[in-house]
Amino acid sequence: MRPYKNKKEYSRYLLERLYQEADYPLTAMEVCGTHTVAIARSGLRELLPEKIRLISGPGCPVCVTDDADLDYAIALAREKKVVLATFGDMMRVPGTTSSLQEEKSRGAGVRIVYSPTDALVLASENPHLEVVFLAVGFETTVPAVAVALEEAIQRGLKNFTVLSLHKLVPPVMEALLEDPEVKIDAFINPGHVCTILGSEPFQFVAERYGKSCVITGFEAVDILEALLMIVRQYRENRPAVEIQYRRAVRPDGNPVARAFIEKYFIPVPVRWRGIGEVPGSGLVLREEYAEWDATRRFSLSVAPGKRRGNCACGEVLKGLKLPYECPLFGKACTPVKPVGPCMVSTEGSCAAYYRYGERKVGGAI
Numbered sequence: 001m002r003p004y005k006n007k008k009e010y011s012r013y014l015l016e017r018l019y020q021e022a023d024y025p026l027t028a029m030e031v032c033g034t035h036t037v038a039i040a041r042s043g044l045r046e047l048l049p050e051k052i053r054l055i056s057g058p059g060c061p062v063c064v065t066d067d068a069d070l071d072y073a074i075a076l077a078r079e080k081k082v083v084l085a086t087f088g089d090m091m092r093v094p095g096t097t098s099s100l101q102e103e104k105s106r107g108a109g110v111r112i113v114y115s116p117t118d119a120l121v122l123a124s125e126n127p128h129l130e131v132v133f134l135a136v137g138f139e140t141t142v143p144a145v146a147v148a149l150e151e152a153i154q155r156g157l158k159n160f161t162v163l164s165l166h167k168l169v170p171p172v173m174e175a176l177l178e179d180p181e182v183k184i185d186a187f188i189n190p191g192h193v194c195t196i197l198g199s200e201p202f203q204f205v206a207e208r209y210g211k212s213c214v215i216t217g218f219e220a221v222d223i224l225e226a227l228l229m230i231v232r233q234y235r236e237n238r239p240a241v242e243i244q245y246r247r248a249v250r251p252d253g254n255p256v257a258r259a260f261i262e263k264y265f266i267p268v269p270v271r272w273r274g275i276g277e278v279p280g281s282g283l284v285l286r287e288e289y290a291e292w293d294a295t296r297r298f299s300l301s302v303a304p305g306k307r308r309g310n311c312a313c314g315e316v317l318k319g320l321k322l323p324y325e326c327p328l329f330g331k332a333c334t335p336v337k338p339v340g341p342c343m344v345s346t347e348g349s350c351a352a353y354y355r356y357g358e359r360k361v362g363g364a365i
């Protein structure tokens, strides 16, 4: 970066290099919702050479939550004395027949919190209530939930439980690579998740599937630099897992955070919206902490519902469709009146495309 006066000048250089060096059509998936937003906000997609196609992936934790899991959360919120504590983005996500917001307006116990610790405080201040923390998120957010659990266990707080809908990123990337419908040449890997995981758990992408993988930061200049790394791997036929986001990510990630996750959680197969069941891609509480597991405390059986509407979120999350290729985009489905979770969440692809007016892929410099 030293020879360049500023990021703008460096970005221009990177873009020029991309135009010079991207001589094969290449499809790269940004796995993380924060990258999708950064790309949309900076208008990067439209500045890139036609040969580079960026597609969004299953990187928004709210969007990938399956209908059946939402239905379960809604059923829990309807239980007497239960308060379901959740992040604001989850409120308007439609389940098969309702949403948490609709349930709240009908009197169900739903409360917006900003962290698992807020839910813990809510439980300790309201011993007559059962506070369930609805835990969504990828590897990045799990350590904070583990910290809250540890505190609840140490304090013997028995009215605090966790509904773990956490998802793990490497298994879903493998599921996408195994899907014959999905065509991906390279991944722009989530920087935040990789601060925990490092680069090691992604080696299979290059070694077994021969695809490139670059772990990237969240500024436009980071993404451009990552794309140039991908293009160079591609030209040299040298698929590898590389770290562009060196200021935050080490090859071995954060072993302390990972050990903390493993202390409380164990991987299980779970369903992803639009993708289906993915082996080892979810986390549940270990047997010894069953008392703090909402699914074991309140063993409810919820009948499977039928999805409403014809939302294309599943195809968007797999990169098979761009948001504006959904017939409802911007018409029946807008951030004010969302039909699917990809338009609800601030990190959802549809919301990002809508907010920043993205309509096409590729363009002139």
Ligand code: SF4
Binding pocket: 310, 311, 312, 313, 314, 316, 323, 326, 327, 328, 329, 330, 333, 334, 338, 339, 340, 341, 342, 343, 344, 350
């Ligand atoms: S535009 Fe709306 S209905 Fe279409 S895929 Fe996106 S969220 Fe679903």
